[in-house]
Each structure stands twice: as C-alpha cells, then as structure tokens.
Amino acid sequence: MLKKNNSNTNKKYGYILLLFIVIGLIKKIQIIKNEKNNNSGKKCYLSFDKLNLKIIHVIITRFLSFSSNYRTKEYILNGIRVMKEYLLPSLDNQSCKDFIWVLMLGNNKFNRTSLNSLFNFNNSFHWHIIYREDIKNFLRNITKGFDILITTRIDYDDRIYYDAVNDVRKLININKPMLFHGYNRGVFFFEIDNKYYDFEFISKNGSFSVFESLILNLNKVNDTYTIYDFGHHVEVRDKLFKNYKSYGIKEINYEPTLFESGAPKFVWVRQKYSFLYKISKIKQTKKMLKEIYFNLSKFYGK
Numbered sequence: 001m002l003k004k005n006n007s008n009t010n011k012k013y014g015y016i017l018l019l020f021i022v023i024g025l026i027k028k029i030q031i032i033k034n035e036k037n038n039n040s041g042k043k044c045y046l047s048f049d050k051l052n053l054k055i056i057h058v059i060i061t062r063f064l065s066f067s068s069n070y071r072t073k074e075y076i077l078n079g080i081r082v083m084k085e086y087l088l089p090s091l092d093n094q095s096c097k098d099f100i101w102v103l104m105l106g107n108n109k110f111n112r113t114s115l116n117s118l119f120n121f122n123n124s125f126h127w128h129i130i131y132r133e134d135i136k137n138f139l140r141n142i143t144k145g146f147d148i149l150i151t152t153r154i155d156y157d158d159r160i161y162y163d164a165v166n167d168v169r170k171l172i173n174i175n176k177p178m179l180f181h182g183y184n185r186g187v188f189f190f191e192i193d194n195k196y197y198d199f200e201f202i203s204k205n206g207s208f209s210v211f212e213s214l215i216l217n218l219n220k221v222n223d224t225y226t227i228y229d230f231g232h233h234v235e236v237r238d239k240l241f242k243n244y245k246s247y248g249i250k251e252i253n254y255e256p257t258l259f260e261s262g263a264p265k266f267v268w269v270r271q272k273y274s275f276l277y278k279i280s281k282i283k284q285t286k287k288m289l290k291e292i293y294f295n296l297s298k299f300y301g302k
Helices: 002-039 073-092 112-119 132-142 164-169 233-247 279-287
Strands: 055-063 100-105 126-131 148-153 158-160 178-183 185-190 195-200 210-217 257-260 266-270
Touching: 055 073, 055 132, 055 164, 073 158, 073 266, 100 132, 126 132, 148 164, 158 210, 164 178, 164 210, 178 233, 210 266
Parallel strands: 055 100, 055 148, 100 126, 178 257, 185 266
Antiparallel strands: 148 210, 158 266, 178 210, 185 195
C-alpha cells in the first residue's frame, strides 16, 4: 500500500510539473508573438550601427502659421480633419518609426491645451505640440548627447510613402556637416472628385519638394538648425550654399540637395475647403495636370 501511494504521489507531481512546463511554453510563445507585433513597422536602416551613432529625427508640421484670415474655427477643424485623414496615417505606416512628430503652432495666441482636446491623436509614434518660438529650445533639450539631428518638414495636407524615414536615414554621412533631401515626384489628390493627378516641379530656381529633411552632424555644426531656417521649399538649396559659413561650416565641397524622381513619393491633398480653394482655381490647376491611376495600397507598402 505504501508503494502504491508513493507511485500515485510521483504521478501527481509529474502531472503538476508537466502542467508548469506547458504553461511556461504558452507564456514563451505569447512573449515571442508580442515581440513580433511590437517590432512590426520598426525596420529602421541600421548599417551605421557599428559607428554607435546616436540619431534623433524630428518631423515637424506647421499649423496655424498663416494670416489671421485662415485661423477661423472652420479652418482649424478642417485642418485637423485633413491631418487625421491623410498625414497621420502615412506617418503611422512608416517602416521605421524611430522619430518624433512635432505639431508646430504659428504663435502662442492659440491655447495649446484646448487644441489638445481637439487633436486627440492616437498614434504609434511620439508626438508633441509646440509653439514656433519654442522649437529651438525644445531641440536643444532633446538633442543633448546625440550625434545626428534630422529635422523634416511635412505639411498637414501631405501624405508620404511608407519608407520615407528610412530613405533619410540612409543618407547620413558622418564626414558631412549638413545634408538636404527631399522628394519632387508626387501626385495631387483632389478631394472634390476623389482623383489623382501627376505632379512634378523642377525649375532653374529650385525644386518644389515634400518631406524636406535637413541632416545635421551636431559634432560639426554649431547649432540645432531646422529645415525651417532655410526658407520656403524652393529656397533651401540656395540658402545652404550662400550662408554655410554662418552655420559653422568651414567649407562646402559637396552637393547638399538630393531630390529624388522616379515613382511618386508623396501625395499633396487639394482639400475641399471653400476659403482655401475656389472651384475656378481647381479647374485651372487641373488643366495643367494629367489624371493618373494611383495605387495607395502599394504607396503604403502593402
């Protein structure tokens, strides 16, 4: 009888041990699944990791930075709608999410707290709302200890393709104090008829570009300049060449403007907003453009 009881006891402990093993395996499988889910969409270009570079990328969207005529409640609500519908999903869909998004308000007359409740963003990347006059101090604080600062300009009515952040990271060169990159090949999307039109602009004075990025080597440049320090889209290249000494660069012997043609890399949304775009202006613009088929799913890397 004693042997039988010992045998039953051993079996009982064996079952308990097996149960713990099964539970452990289930937990391990769940952890692996969670890690896989958490890492999806975060495939960042890392070929320079051997250099132990510390990189910080700040994507900046200006908002409420125009004349007071544009700051009506209708304009603000429409701008928020456009951001949520077009811009934010394209940032949320980036293959590399190693960036901070900043919504830069035109001036401090607008109550940031009340705007927070309107924005109510729920995205997979870090974001901040900052007044334009505070952007320099913000960058100085967050770039301490970093080697590379990338600032990117994208407007609230733009979409950007899924690998844009990675494209900029690939251009980092520790031997160059300052680089500039942007896309000049994209499409117009007209909300009024839900159609896409071909768009590319290059002229002798510069290129209209979207997702313009300034790459700074903080060990070679004496300040945290942003892409907004170089003027409007088509002015950046000339300002870089003419004023490089004032940016702490001793000599400039490379071409800092890297526009990419090829497949469309951005979508410029022509929104349905009466004050911004009159029907007559839309019709006039369309006459200069060619309607195209555009695969948004492929644009998002799907």
